[in-house]
Amino acid sequence: MSLSVRPRLTQALENGSKADKGLANFMLNAMAEVPFETAASLAAKVGVSEATVGRFCRSMGYKSFKDLKEHLKADLGDRPWLVSDRLSELTRTARTDQSHLHLGMEMEIAAVVRVYELAGTPEWQRAVERLASSEAVYVAGFQTERGIAQYFANQMQYLRDRVTLLNLADGNFAEVLASDGNACLVIFEARRYSRLAKLLAREAQELGIPVTLITDVFCDWGHDVAQEVFAVPTQFNQFWDSTAQMASLCNLLINGVFLELGPDVETRLKRIATLYGSFIGHVGDPVAPIKK
Template sequence: MLSSLQERLQTVMVSGSKAEKVLASYMNEAFAELPFETAASIAAKARLSEATVGRFCRSIGFKSFKDLKEHLRGNEIEHPWLLGKRLEDLHTSSNEDRSDLAAGMEMEIAAVIKIYEMCGSVAWERAVERLSTCKRVMVVGFQTERGQAQYFANQLQYLRDGVSLLDLTGGNFAEALLTDEECCVVMFEARRYSRLAKGLAAQANDADIAVTLVTDSFCDWGQELADEVFAIPTLFNQFWDSTAQMSCFSNLLINSVFRALGPNVEDRFDKITRLYGGFTGHVGAADTQIFK
């Protein structure tokens, strides 16, 4: 069940100003970590000013960010870390020079938990249904997220036909936007966002082509243009944002599609395995016949 604060944040994510959407999106996705943040740390992560954070907090009913944190500590939040013995030992054994690694480790664990919590949501089930039944699935990623898109597309191709990676070199995305067949788009993108990403999402939206956007917690245009927005944590106390957890998300979504498609998937697996064995082959598979 959503908390009252989360409901307010999600309202702002749709109707707020650009800066308000960025802050609301980040706070909503980093909800469990908010008691450990400061106005300065949130301002730095969102690339806004502390004064903007303060005004935002007042706009949603709090005197300051400190007041918002006190509300959370008293009412709405639970400790997010689920550390087993080995992880706990690693955490407690970290010396001062490695304290940043310990903090990053906790943030990554919290990110995995958040991604697992997405499973079974209304948006998740809607995306799974579409990816299981839509005639054509176009997958696209921009900048460093191209690798995430290729991974997802290649994995989904093992499960079903009609999956392709969108061509970025043509410059028009006609294979998605002008197709006569039922089509949907899965997009991977994180800040700083490519103009191509927002432009493609807008054109797909205008053409009634469903878009599933896998992005970070700072995207302020996704809610308006995509049918589902999955905001993946990307801040792990490192010098640069990390999209590594998008792979965790991809694996879980692929698994859900696999379950939705049922046992007939095995036949396609076998055929692809034979094709790969015939064209390429695997290490140690001495009996593989290379096609000639």
């Protein structure tokens, strides 16, 4: 084959059917997890039939999903397969809580690796530079991801001014959509996706406001409405999807912005610490007299 798996998946994401795009999107964003999937488990996660997975693989020139995974080694190297036998053995023979924790741990480790891989991409650097240089940064989060969005906005406010967590109660997003000047938007969302997330991203894009979407690997609409889509794994053999790795990604983004801004950011950090000390104070470590 002239092309490896990754570029073939990229072609399917651009030109395939809705089912093909869903499968390609999941596999591209969860490449490190693909070795641990079966055709049945992949079909269940993407919401298609097992037969559709087979047809998708054959449309790209592979005999089966198993054949695709064999060719995928050229893209990933042998690293994901180093633990595959252990994971298979745990799945087959152990049904205790401890075995589930072992499996979840392996999956979370793979997710952390994926987050750090994202931090090495050109898209990441582009987003970091924009977050550091835009006149204003707006942040939105919906449903359970609202807390992560607030964390990101609060941390960014330590580094630079004009960082705003959008007020969802207003019902119009005028803070960002009616703003003037050079602004950008960061959205946090995971399935089942709030319709507001997609509408806000689409409206911002139409107005020329760059959008960075931080989401899960199942999101198949993000590339249509955002300049960058950072999709993180959220399934770790637990009852509920976990967005914990979104927080890891947040920290890396914040660190990237800090490095991009350079030494001058220290002045703002000291000023904020002094203000906090003046109004509220830190336990056992006053940095300024508390105002009365």
